[in-house]
Amino acid sequence: xxxxxxxxxxxxxxxxxxxxxxxxxxxxxxxxxxxxxxxxxxxxxxxxxxxxxxxxxxxxxxxxxxxxxxxxxxxxxxxxxxxxxxxxxxxxxxxxxxxxxxxxxxxxxxxxxxxxxxxxxxxxxxxxxxxxxxxxxxxxxxxxxxxxxxxxxxxxxxxxxxxxxxxxxxxxxxxxxxxxxxxxxxxxxxxxxxxxxxxxxxxxxxxxxxxxxxxxxxxxxxxxxxxxxxxxxxxxxxxxxxxxxxxxxxxxxxxxxxxxxxxxxxxxxxxxxxxxxxxxxxxxxxxxxxxxxxxxxxxxxxxxxxxxxxxxxxxxxxxxxxxxxxxxxxxxxxxxxxxxxxxxxxxxxxxxxxxxxxxxxxxxxxxxxxxxxxxxxxxxxxxxxxxxxxxxxxxxxxxxxxxxxxxxxxxxxxxxxxxxxxxxxxxxxxxxxxx
Numbered sequence: 001x002x003x004x005x006x007x008x009x010x011x012x013x014x015x016x017x018x019x020x021x022x023x024x025x026x027x028x029x030x031x032x033x034x035x036x037x038x039x040x041x042x043x044x045x046x047x048x049x050x051x052x053x054x055x056x057x058x059x060x061x062x063x064x065x066x067x068x069x070x071x072x073x074x075x076x077x078x079x080x081x082x083x084x085x086x087x088x089x090x091x092x093x094x095x096x097x098x099x100x101x102x103x104x105x106x107x108x109x110x111x112x113x114x115x116x117x118x119x120x121x122x123x124x125x126x127x128x129x130x131x132x133x134x135x136x137x138x139x140x141x142x143x144x145x146x147x148x149x150x151x152x153x154x155x156x157x158x159x160x161x162x163x164x165x166x167x168x169x170x171x172x173x174x175x176x177x178x179x180x181x182x183x184x185x186x187x188x189x190x191x192x193x194x195x196x197x198x199x200x201x202x203x204x205x206x207x208x209x210x211x212x213x214x215x216x217x218x219x220x221x222x223x224x225x226x227x228x229x230x231x232x233x234x235x236x237x238x239x240x241x242x243x244x245x246x247x248x249x250x251x252x253x254x255x256x257x258x259x260x261x262x263x264x265x266x267x268x269x270x271x272x273x274x275x276x277x278x279x280x281x282x283x284x285x286x287x288x289x290x291x292x293x294x295x296x297x298x299x300x301x302x303x304x305x306x307x308x309x310x311x312x313x314x315x316x317x318x319x320x321x322x323x324x325x326x327x328x329x330x331x332x333x334x335x336x337x338x339x340x341x342x343x344x345x346x347x348x349x350x351x352x353x354x355x356x357x358x359x360x361x362x363x364x365x366x367x368x369x370x371x372x373x374x375x376x377x378x379x380x381x382x383x384x385x386x387x388x389x390x391x392x393x394x395x396x397x398x399x400x401x402x403x404x405x406x407x408x409x410x411x412x413x414x415x416x417x418x419x420x421x422x423x424x425x426x427x428x429x430x431x432x433x434x435x
Contacts, residue, residue: 007428008052009033012389013045015058019065020362021378030063032385035428040379056423058389064361065377066098066129066386066424068368070188070266071242072317072339073163074100074131075406076122077115078107083319083406088339089127090404093432095340096421097315098386099130099376101368104141105163111136111147113155120156128431129424130386132158132374134188137176143167146176150183158372161188161242164289166224168194173228177237186371188240189228191249192290196220201330202291203276211282213330216291218246225249229256232263240371241265243316245290247300254309264371265309267301268316269342272349274298274411284325284332285411288316291334302354305363311371313363315342319407337405341412347392347419357392389423396420 012030017040019025029044030037031053040063045055069092075082092100102119104110110119110133123131135157139145149160160180167173167189180187197220202208204215225241229252232239244253244265256263270288275295279286286292304310318335325332338345343364349355369377376386398415400408424432 009050010054011049012056015063017063019379020358020366037383039381062390065365067096067364068099069097069315070101070368071314072100074102085123086126087406089129091339092129093424096343096388098426102133103163104136109136109141116155134159134161137162159186159188166190166192174231177235181237186238188242190242191221191224193220193224203293207276218248222248226252232261238262245271246293246297250304264311266312266314267310269345273345282329284329287334289334311367320409325409336411344417344420385428387425388421391422392419
């Protein structure tokens with residue numbers, strides 16, 4: 001990898017330009033200068049470019065808006081041994097993620113304006129990609145007392161979530177949706193009823209029974225999501241399901257959207273490309289929260305993504321160290337790293353014919369930008385020059401030792417991938433480039 005800091009004009013020539021924000025998929029050129037995109041169309045190079053412009057022949061590779069990962073855990077403050085802004089941003093750049101949305105379940109939690117300010121300053125000083133925080137919905141993530149949503153949004157929080165905790169109290173959720181509506185704030189909720197989840201550690205069903213592990217039923221998610229959509233209808237707030245994982249949840253989501261409510265949803269790249277069978281002989285790197293579901297559910301998620309029912313694909317990046325992950329399956333901490341492999345794993349769906357490339361890129365860039373009110377996710381003239389160059393046909397093997405995250409708990413350990421990012425540009429600066 002090379003790190004370049006200059007911001008002289010760059011012309012990316014002979015590229016397949018995919019801009020989901022304009023339904024654009026053409027062969028052409030893209031010119032960036034002064035940290036912004038000047039234009040993206042056919043024939044820029046032939047018409048002449050400014051003196052001193054660096055010309056990069058893309059040879060048919062894909063140019064797309066930088067990815068915006070809407071759900072990633074970064075350990076600062078309080079758990080820097082798991083991930084720092086510096087290490088997370090290196091992993092993000094290598095994976096084509098130019099904007100990371102970090103979660104508030106840190107120590108202390110991101111539940112007051114001072115902590116939001118700390119995160120923004122710390123990220124600005126140490127990260128090579130853009131990092132924005134989500135702030136907590138409730139103080140201390142305890143699900144009882146609402147945070148100052150207006151002040152937190154003014155301080156720089158782009159949305160509100162209690163991370164991997166669900167708000168069980170329906171009255172608290174109703175007040176949150178009502179209050180957030182006045183600030184046009186997005187509420188992102190982890191839909192997993194803790195009482196129905198109980199001591200479950202994987203998807204409830206025959207496979208869990210054969211392994212002798214306690215299961216988590218689909219209803220743990222679906223019941224909470226159905227409650228939330230009713231509260232959205234009652235309050236008119238903006239609501240986003242943090243991670244839908246099964247076909248029943250998609251039915252609830254479809255009904256809410258058909259009724260015209262401001263309800264959107266994400267699916268993690270893990271639930272789109274893996275299923276419960278991947279757990280195999282108790283492989284703890286496949287332990288997730290929510291758990292990996294059945295293959296029929298995975299196929300339903302992909303179909304929901306293809307139809308636009310699912311809005312966003314996110315990494316659900318959750319680094320866990322050896323002490324918490326290399327344990328018996330039932331005792332291991334849930335979660336997997338994903339910043340660096342999210343796009344390549346998604347390209348599996350493109351290569352298999354299950355998904356069109358622009359659809360995948362829309363869910364990883366344009367749609368998150370729209371929901372969070374960010375300026376990225378587009379190649380329009382005047383937009384920030386946050387772009388990626390992808391070789392969609394390059395084969396590579398995932399070697400955990402070469403991944404840039406501090407922790408190595410990837411479910412794609414030694415997986416064969418086809419397609420990866422070869423250059424990542426943030427605000428006109430190249431922050432990652434393969435040799």
